[in-house]
Amino acid sequence: xxxxxxxxxxxxxxxxxxxxxxxxxxxxxxxxxxxxxxxxxxxxxxxxxxxxxxxxxxxxxxxxxxxxxxxxxxxxxxxxxxxxxxxxxxxxxxxxx
Numbered sequence: 473x474x475x476x477x478x479x480x481x482x483x484x485x486x487x488x489x490x491x492x493x494x495x496x497x498x499x500x501x502x503x504x505x506x507x508x509x510x511x512x513x514x515x516x517x518x519x520x521x522x523x524x525x526x527x528x529x530x531x532x533x534x535x536x537x538x539x540x541x542x543x544x545x546x547x548x549x550x551x552x553x554x555x556x557x558x559x560x561x562x563x564x565x566x567x568x569x
Contacts, residue, residue, distance in 0.1 A: 490526060491551055491553070491562060492528060492535075493548070493551065493562075495548060497515065497520070497522070498515070498516040498517070499513045499514060499515055499516060499529075500513070500514045500515075500516055501513055501531075502514075511531065513529065522540045523540065523542075523544075523545065523546040523548075523549070524540045524541060524542030524543060524544050524545070524546070524549075525539070525540055525544050525546060525548075525549035526538075526539050526540075526549070527539070527540065547564060547565060547567065548564075550564070550565035551563065551564060551565060552564075552565055552566075
């Protein structure tokens with residue numbers, strides 16, 4: 473949401489943009505046997521799986537973007553951005569009606 477040229481509130485699609493949120497999921501990281509350039513990531517909590525959506529894993533300060541396939545149902549996969557005179561603000565999407 474923002475303000476159009478006439479000063480009225482306007483809602484526009486964010487298109488392909490995305491935001492890195494301050495949420496994280498703990499994973500154990502270790503080497504893959506006989507594969508020096510590969511890492512094995514396993515959730516610290518048994519049985520934990522990522523819900524469908526877009527994620528980033530950070531290794532040595534570099535982010536790697538990946539997607540979990542499926543229908544997105546997790547509300548954490550959606551944020552709304554409000555453009556204001558003093559910056560952009562993000563909030564969770566409202567529940568579907």
